[in-house]
Amino acid sequence: MGFGILLGALTGALSASWDGVQFGVIAGGVLGTLTGVLTSALTVRIASDTGGVSAGAYTGMLFGALLGGLIGIFIPDSFRVGVAAFHVLVLDVLTQGRFETAVLLSFLLSCIATMVGAWVSGRNLKPRDSGKTS
Numbered sequence: 001m002g003f004g005i006l007l008g009a010l011t012g013a014l015s016a017s018w019d020g021v022q023f024g025v026i027a028g029g030v031l032g033t034l035t036g037v038l039t040s041a042l043t044v045r046i047a048s049d050t051g052g053v054s055a056g057a058y059t060g061m062l063f064g065a066l067l068g069g070l071i072g073i074f075i076p077d078s079f080r081v082g083v084a085a086f087h088v089l090v091l092d093v094l095t096q097g098r099f100e101t102a103v104l105l106s107f108l109l110s111c112i113a114t115m116v117g118a119w120v121s122g123r124n125l126k127p128r129d130s131g132k133t134s
Helices: 002-015 018-047 053-073 077-084 089-094 098-120
Strands: none
Touching (some): 053 098
16 A cells, blocks of 8 residues: 555646645555455465465565556546646546556556565565574
């Protein structure tokens, strides 16, 4: 959720308005929570106890991209028109059609899922027993 809120606030800041930032924070929190929970479950299943940071990061990249694309396809046209009303060049280009919206969400959720996947499967960060007895 934290990663989603941060990324949502930064994306909302592109609108250069307080309303855009607030909406970005809310949408980022909701999508970040959904993405984080599902990525964590999938990473634990795939990486198990033998996978490392890379297994989680790559799992997150793929899952986040697929989830973002799937969600982006179903974004209503009224929402895209509302975003286009901000008249921010970057957002105008990315919200012209369903494909552009799906690619934007795919990228953003892939970023979140990569961070969460690497964090969850970070077994390389655990201290290892070197086999020495003291």
